[in-house]
Amino acid sequence: MSRSLGLGILALGIILYFTPTRLFPVCGFPLPPGTEVGLLAGHACYKTLRVTQGLAGLTFILGLAALLWTRPPIAWISSLAAAGLGVLVILTPLAIAPVCKMPTMPCRLGTLPALVILGILLLAVGGAGTLLLWKRHGRATGL
C-alpha cells in the first residue's frame, strides 16, 4: 500500500516537474538553442515555472520517503503532506504565482489547466492515502 502510494506521488512529482517546461510549457518554452533563461524572467509565468518546479521537487522527495520508509507514521505523514502540496499546486497558477493575463498566452491556455488537474490528482492520491493508512494503521498506532 505504502509502496504504491509512494510510486504514485513520485510519478506525479516527475510529471509536475516537466509540465511547465515540456508537457504544457509556459511562454517562451521550450527554449530555442542558445537562449538564456533569464531573458524570459519578464513573463509572469516564469515565476509559476520556478514555484512549480520547487513543489515538484518536494513532491518527489515525499514520494521517495513513502517508497523507502514504509512504516505507517512516515507513509501517513508523506501522504498527508502530498495532499497539502496538491492544494499548493492548484493555487500556484491561480494565486501564488499567477500565469500571464492574456487569454491567448500558452501558459494560460495549457500550463494553468494542466497544473490545476495535476494538483487535484495529487490531492486525491495524497488524501486517499491518508485516509486508507489511517483506517488501516492509524487506530492501532494511535495516529
Added chain:
Amino acid sequence: MAAPPVFDLIAAHLRHRPVQSVILLLAVAIAAAAVFAGRVLEQGRLKALEQSLARLGADLVVVPRGLSQATEQAILTGQPATFTLPRSVEAKVQSIPGIERTATQLFLKSLTNAACCSAGNLFLVAFNPESDFTVRPWLEDHPDRPLGPDEVLAGAAMIPEPGDTLRFYGHTFTLAGKLAATGSGLDLTIFIPREGALRMARESAQKAEAELKISPEEVSAILVRLQPEAEGGPPAWKAAYEIESRIPEVSVIQPDDLFVRTRQNLSGLLTLLRGVGGSAWPAAVLLLGLTFALSVNEQKREIGILRALGGRREFIFRLVFCEVLALALAGGILGLSLAGGILLGFSRLIAVRLHVPWLWPDLPALGLSAGLAFSLAVSAGGLAGLLPALSASRLEPAEAMRRGEL
C-alpha cells in the same frame, strides 16, 4: 436458504480480477469519453461559428481579390490580416441591384514589442459607427452613449475592462465597452471608430515607434447587406457572382457558405474523435460480451454450486447481468468525468490548436451529449451482458459442476 446479496458477490468478483475489470472499465470509459468530447467540441464549434457570423451581420463581405481566405482566418481566429481596397469600390458595390446597404472596415494590427502599443500583434478594425453592422448591437444596446472617436470597443476575450485606457501607435484610447463572446477571432479584436484610427495614423509619425500609413480613401472590407429575398432581393450567391463579375479586383465571402464549408471541413482531432466514438462502442460491446462469455464458461463450477445451494435461475441471471452493467455504469461515469475535466481545462487550447472558433455549448445541448454518451455506455453493458447472463442462468447444477471440473 437466503440468497447472498448480489452486489457483494459482484464486488468480490470484480476485486478478484482487478486487471480484467480495469481493462473493461477503460474500454467503456474511452467509448463514452470519445462520444461526449466529440459531440461537445462539434457543438461548441458550430455555436461559435454561428455567433461569429451573426456578429458580422453581413450577407456578403467584399475583400481584395485572392484575400478571402486571409479574411476568413482573421474572422475565425483573430490572426491579423492587413490589406486595402480603394474606397471608391464601395460606390460600385452599392450600384449593383439588390444591395440594401454597405459598411466599410479597415484592418490594422498593433506593433509587436513596441512601448507605444498596449499589446502586440492585435487585430484592430477601424469601423464607421454610423453604418457598421458588427458593433451595431452594442451601439443599439447603449443608445444614450454615442461612441467618441477616441473610444474603442473590445472583443469579449480581451483583459482590459470598460474605462481602462489602451495605447496603439502612441495614441491613447478609452475602452467604452466589451462585445458579447463569439468564441472566434472577433473576441480578440479591438474596434476603433474610423475617425479615431485616422487621427492615430496622423499622430503615429511623432508618437509611435513605426509610422502607421493609412489613407482616408482606403478600406479593407466592404460589408454588404442584401434586400430580403421576400422583397425581391437576390439570393446571396447570385449577388456575390454579380459583384465579382462587375468588379474584377474583388473577391466575395458568403458567410453562409463559410458556415457550411467550415462545418464540413472537420479538423483532424474531430475526425479522430468521431472515428473513436463510432468504433469504440461496438468494440466495447464485443469486448464485454466475449470477456463475460469466457468468464461464465470458466465459472461453471461456481455457478453450479450456487444453483445447488438454492440459487434460482433469476438470481444467476441478475448476478452476471448486473456485473456487466455495473462495469458499464462505472465506465460511463469515468469516461464522462475524464472528458468533462479535459474539456473544462483545455477547451480553449484545443480550439486554438485546431484553428477553430469555440464556445461552450448551451446547457441543454451539453446535458443531451452527456446523456447520449452515458446511455451508450450503459446500453453497451446491457447488450453485452444479455447472452452470458442467459447462458449462465440456463445451466443445470449437476451439469455445471461436472463441466466446470473438466
